[in-house]
Amino acid sequence: MLFSTLHPAPILMHIPDGFLSPMVALVGWVIAAVGVGLALWRSREALGERQIPLMGVLAAFIFAAQMLNFTVAGGTSGHLIGGALAAILLGPWAGILTMTTVVAVQAILFQDGGLLVMGANITNMAIVACLVGYGVYRGVRLLAGERRWGLLAGGFAAAWTSVVVAAVACAVELGFSGTSPIGIALPAMAGVHALIGIGEGLITLGALALISVARPDLVEMGRAKAAGGFRWTLVGLAVALALTLLSPLASPYPDGLERVAENLGFIEAAQEAPYTVIPDYTFPGLSNEALATIAAGVVGTIIVFGLAVGLASLYRRRRAAEA
Template identity: 50%
Template sequence: MSLTLAMHIPDGFLSGGVAAGAAIPAIAAVAYGLRTADRELDEARVPLLGVLAAFIFAVQMLNFPIAGGTSGHLLGATLAAVLLGRWVACLVMAVVLLTQAFAFADGGITALGANVLNMGVLGALLAGYAVTAGRRVLPDTRVAFLGLVGGVAWLAVMVGAAATATELAVSGTVSLGTVLPAMLGVHALIGVGEAVITVAAVSAVLAARPDLIAGADVAHLSPGPPPRPATGREVTT
């Protein structure tokens, strides 16, 4: 079996135990995300959910081949977590990955739970908690907030890559000493692009509609005119 190392794990690359073990927390997170979306999504964010899902789907379909059998792509989990809240972001990432697997064979069906865990659950939850924690200790300025978002976006990509490498190694597909440096090396570069795009998108939202930043009081960081008041309940990150 030829091996191409990428964030989307194909069928046959994970052992049954690893695939099942990864699927359990992925299913639980998606189920909780469904409950959260029903309870906390307000009218202002419903259109945003669809736009973000389409954007994340598009950027994840753009793979960047790297020498040595590796490839990488952007993730989008941090952007979704900042704008929708961490649990709804998990749900959006799962829908994107499900569509990619069944409609485009990008990622295996048997590895779907692992892919959702690596790219959706770990990425979105990490981003949501890290941004919330970081805002408590960093200066309450626009530069600090956007810098935090960029750093978390890079970190989310690295965590997803490390989880993918670990699952492949535990499954016996490739040794950890081979796959981990390769995945982290590739995605350290991909993560820089992820950070730049995420910061640019969040900066644009912050300037035009800071009320769409989920669960965060950031209106005073906006350089633009006072935002329109948000409708419905806030979504926490």
């Protein structure tokens, strides 16, 4: 089939039309509009007329780079989605714009991903992937200082996390739509993409290693464009945590998974699983248990936040002492 030459393996993250409820599709469009609008505004501020041809060609690069693959085992192959690479090389705002146009052209020209749900796909693959990927990258580079492993480890971690978190966002949307119960969709999507993410991470690492040797100025380009790396780490963290907080709410049919589990005879195991924290909760009224979960999530956020801030300030103080 001709189509398969452009996508060596189906990227399971392009949601087709019909799989999301109109409400979820609408929310996706709102998030996409806000994110892309912000990115347009910020990029206009940062760069002039130079940027449009550059971003157009580099969007075509992401498209073409998705064709590059390598065999893993048993007929499967690793390949690139590109969100983290785009954010690292171009900076987060230009990365969002680039990935948005890639997602749009994939949907319009190749019907890879739906038109009505394009907002959700842009949210997952452009906004969430770029923000989280860039946040992780900046965080690792901050910890590594000027050392080279920061670039490589940061690239790998950013690529892996961006793929997994985008997949989680996809699962949350499917859950809210009633297409697939969150208790099944979330572990399935996150599990599959935890593996896919390794391929993504390795290719991103390889690409960054080569570019940093051949044109070191280009790797530093995205850096200069967004000063205040720590702020980006917080943004990435916030996006990831928002998704974590949303996921327990994402099931209009919460008893579905429970029923499946009961039928299969492992209801006890299912109840111990982290994703059925609110077994008897009905949408959209918040039960006390749901509130408790969210409260727990907020406490978790604050702890992680505090740890990150502490680590960074410790690092800064040490650098100041060295200098």
